[in-house]
Amino acid sequence: MTEERDQDPTTVFYDHPTGGWGSLRSVLGHASQNRIRLGVLDTLRRQNKPGGYMCSSCAWAKPPSPHLAEFCENGAKATIWDLTPKRCGPDFFARHTLTELRGWSDHDLEAAGRLTHPMRYDPASDRYVRTTWDQAFAAIGQALQGLDPKSTVFYASGKASLEASYLYALFGRLYGHNNLPDSSNMCHETTSVALKRAIGAPVGTCVLDDFDHCDLMLFFGQNTGSNSPRFLHPIQQAIRRGCKIVTFNPVRERGLVEFMNPQDPAQMLTGRATPVSDLYLQLRPGGDIAALAGICKHLFDIGALDRDFIARHCHDFDPFEAWIRGLSWDRIQATSGLSRTDLVEVAELFARSKRVIGIYGMGLTQHVHGGDSVGMLVNLLLMGGHIGRQGAGICPVRGHSNVQGQRTVGISEKPELVPLDRLARMFDFDPPCDTGMTTVEVAQGLIDGTVRGFVSLGGNFGRASPDLTRTEPAWATLDLNVQIATRLNRTHVLAGPGAWLLPCLVRAERDRQKSGPQTVTMEDSLSHIHGSIGRRPPASRHLLSETAIVAGIAKATLPPNPRVAWDDWVADYARIRDLIEETYPDQFADFNARMNEPGGFYRGNSARERDWETDSGKAEFTLPADLSALGGDPAEGAFTLITLRSNDQFNTTIYGFSDRLRGLKGDRMIVLVSRADMERAGLAEGQRVALVTAVDDQITRRVEGLSVTPYDLPRGCIAAYYPEANPLVPLFLHDQASKTPAYKGVPVRIEA
Structure with missing residues (x-):
């Protein structure tokens, strides 16, 4: 275990465990500030449990046998934030111009409360003004009809349900484009590309049960304590049975230093926390490729490889071995910022471990050569045969609660990832086959004026994307800007004449349609599908569900098609799940019957079965373009x-x-x-x-x-x-x- 003396005592740091009393005080503080009601407590009681409400925060897995409280500090904040009694309605916008609101902080904009009515931007008064849903749908549909579909973008934030996401992707293709980026373009798209290339599956291979059997977890660039705190429960259980943890991160994050379980009375009363990382290595940013190469180099030196697995299941191993053996330790140490001694220690631990899981977050993916970093982690796991066996595998930890699921059901700018031929038969149309825009390309299109229309299913694209000084002025020049949202955010106040603000339900709220209360579904980080049903009264009687809003805009935009039954689908979401099952039969068989299974139902992963859907038919060893994921060192003095x-x-x-x-x-x-x-x-x-x-x-x-x-x-x-x-x-x-x-x-x- 890395001792606290390794923490620089002259700098600021948190000297308590993750979780514990600090977490409880934080939740109670937010509850008090937001004046929570009994309904919020009931929602928290049901959160992430079978037949309950699936958290709108992170995408960590939901266990089949949940804890008494199956929510974390940030999950509680998300629910409290969603169910606030504060309202941001027409009276609020009557008091504030958009020019004024652009001077507000991100926190203060969202703290204004829940949006309550459909609104349109009025340039004359520089305010959002109240409108009706019929007026909004008709005007938006007319505007979309007047635009070139290739100049419009349908963005999704990563929270929308599988049902809404499927309809949204279908709408985009019926309209005539594949411009369907989502928030994964800003975080884990690197995973989708790199894993697809290396193992033939674009998502991680682990399931929750693997954490009960692993001997070693390697963490790269993932802040568990803040971003996925419920993950700390299986980590703690693994540590107690002898599993080792090694963390690589430039920042010492407390969640991977020590953890006190708020649901463990003995820990809470005695103050004895669980030490987490046996070794915490603060490498240089972008130094992951070099660090992994150093571990691999020592494994070659001591002959600790699963050569039978490599011979049977892997391709291009010899070039990889030659490249690793040709690296000098001086270069590895200089690029990684870590010592040979530390990397050898990790390699020896790896060599002694029968089941290893590689876990990572955006610290690995958000680099110029982030894909190569992911590929190097795969290389290391393949050397030991640690993909396709119980207790081992690769585990990217996703952020948004359904960002992986949105990709699964068709929100993708890459047409090759979507069964377009099946969609063509089901809905009697010719889907567009050209590649759509990524987040970066959308931002460039805003700057150069080639993007003329933008529809956003949640999210805050105008604040989340890069190069903001250049992109922000472009929002006011769009011909159409439609924002489907629950709260006010920065993107909404960058509006121009064609801007619409359409308020939707949050997941914890009751979604009643013609057939009765509706269940929605989402996919977690470990590829399990969960049903979720909201029970809280909507924040306003003027709210619609995301599914109803997408269908309303689509109906107003597209010509009638007897095979496209928007009204029937909105009336009963089970019919949308039938469409998802028909489109993806191997992954969603018996969807409606299985959606409320405890722990979710697993949609499968070919690489977990050692079925490598790559060009070679085997798992691929890959070579990085550079030893640093930065693509080179910064200039002198930078x-x-x-x-x-x-x-x-x-x-x-x-x-x-x-x-x-x-x-x-x-x-x-x-x-x-x-x-x-x-x-x-x-x-x-x-x-x-x-x-x-x-x-x-x-x-x-x-x-x-x-x-x-x-x-x-x-x-x-x-x-x-x-x-x-x-x-x-x-x-x-x-x-x-x-x-x-x-x-x-x-x-x-x-x-x-």
């Missing part, structure tokens, strides 16, 4: 910026201003710098500075007013909050294969 989410945050939603698990609070306009780098750069604690992107493309990207805060980070690495630092990320700085923005590896300079 730093590598990584963007972070706080403990009081879910993506662009800012619940509050406490980043408790890092010992930070109050100000989000900060830049974290090591004491050594502060001294080298001549910086003082609390000094206000600007960050400037250190690339030479004749465009100035600058964020000012950041307070220097000493923090325990590797040399040359600094950190700032997302999305405040997004203006610093150039559009061209993205993963080479997936075009996922490189939010974890931005070259910047610090200016006093």
